[in-house]
Amino acid sequence: MSSEPEYTDRSAALLALYDRVLPDVYGYLRSRCGSATLAEDLTAETFLAAVVAVRSGRDLTPGWLVTVARNKLVDHWRREAREQRSLRLVEPPPEQDDPWDAQLDVLRARGVLERLGPHHRAALTLRYVDDLPVPEVARLLGRTLHATEALIVRARAAFRSAYEEGSSDD
Structure with missing residues (x-):
């Protein structure tokens, strides 16, 4: 039970970071992907990755979250490119x-x-x-x-x- 206060502290820190950085992460994605819906989805994926990272004991920074957001966007573009390649040869x-x-x-x-x-x-x-x-x-x-x-x-x-x-x- 001694790990519960530590877990609570990390959860509170993540919530505080979420409140502070959410506009930056969403704005970063929105300005690059051109779709509010896609930006919202990728922002959610970014913060889900943050939850997993916090559970594994990682300390998060705003820069880390923006890097994760960038990687989520790149992953999206890769998936989209694969889908288009499978539909036609360009x-x-x-x-x-x-x-x-x-x-x-x-x-x-x-x-x-x-x-x-x-x-x-x-x-x-x-x-x-x-x-x-x-x-x-x-x-x-x-x-x-x-x-x-x-x-x-x-x-x-x-x-x-x-x-x-x-x-x-x-």
Whole structure:
């Protein structure tokens, strides 16, 4: 019975951390996945992982929770990519030589990003929104460095093509 007060203390600490960090975790996910429902589901998964971690005696930090949230989002993108691959075979778009530094309309860019395949969306979000170095993107996506570099090139080309296609509709 001597472990019960310790368990109660850890539970109270988790509840306090939940109250403090929930808006940050949800906001992080919401801004990256484009869907409130998906962000809510991934936030719930993140805090369920926190409960498991607390039960195993781990001390939690806000940074740890955001990392878990990022991993949950990457896992979601991987599942989505696997599902899409099983439905159809996708040819990568031809590479284009135009520069990446074009001025982008933020709302239209987000819309284009949401329409991309999950593997492209994951690569671009981790690399350019989260500003992670390519080796870290490769680690999170479970790919080699060279495969990730190629994926980012294809994702940028797909984004550019979809973005320019949208500008001709304006």
